[in-house]
Amino acid sequence: MTKAAPGARGAASVQVWDLPLRLWHWALAILVLIAWLTPNTYDRLHRIAGYAVIGLLAFRLIWGFAGTRHARFGRLGVRLRAAPRYIWNLRRGIAGCYIGLNPAGTAMLVTLLLLLAVSAITGAMAVTVTFFGVWWVEDTHAYASDAVIILVGLHVLGVIVVGLLQRQNLVRAMFTGRKRLRNR
Template sequence: MLAILVLVAWVTPNVHDGLHRLAGYAILGLLAFRLVWGVLGTRHSRFRSLGVRLRATPAYLWNLRRGRTGRYLGLNPAGTAMQLALLLLLIVSAATGAMQVTVRFFGIWWVEDTHEATSYLLIPLVVLHVAGVVLVSRLQRENLARAMLTGRKLLRRGPRTTTTPVDR
């Protein structure tokens, strides 16, 4: 839903301002939910292991160059870094977008410039994220997009493969 709302918000400014604003407020709501879920949610959705995975990101990317990905039930270190970058950019973009329609911040240059810059920075990050998902899916021979949508990932245990919820 977040991806769809970001796409709607990205293509509607100055053309369909009401829809753009509605998408922005919905994005703020989903971001608020994600922040709460990052504290109270299931094991792999919590932010608890954020620091460990972020510190592992350079080594993970170095090994990825050699085709070695490792197996993760939750996000891999690169996915964790991308999640953080996208969440922070979305928070700043949505917050500055909401600020623009208030009396206090309407027409303030830094609010408008920050909203525009973060909105434009999202696009290359989204493209990089999708490319990373495709690359790691091919290297690991598993459908990571399906795992993101369903919350389930195939676990390889010996000769059998079982479907296990990501949050176990």
């Protein structure tokens, strides 16, 4: 199950993120960026990206129950309850060691999935005859979309900070699927 990580004497790595989850993550990142850059300029591309996000959210919901160990939602409640203390400890430079998502990452996952769902669904609603021009649909879409972009920035910052504290390249782990285990 573990093997030596390149360049790490005595360290081992473990497969954490499966290929479907990694492809989902990077596809979602690209589609969110496309959707953020294209409203009112390239409306067709914006809508296609939004509909694709809905498809990816549906996949993630299914994969959260049917996927591999670290893709499943099984420990969601435990990690969400641990998130406030984890974030508090980050202020003191204590990041802990987690194979899958840490509690802050879990809270970010849940929040981003919910906000992406709100953004994508209200965006789809806004182009229907029934909801076109309805102020609360447009406002909800705009606010949820802005919140997603802010949280994406916080997510990237969090990955960098925790990666530095843990002396891990977490971005590489999301490409390779492997995380280095620390010797204790």
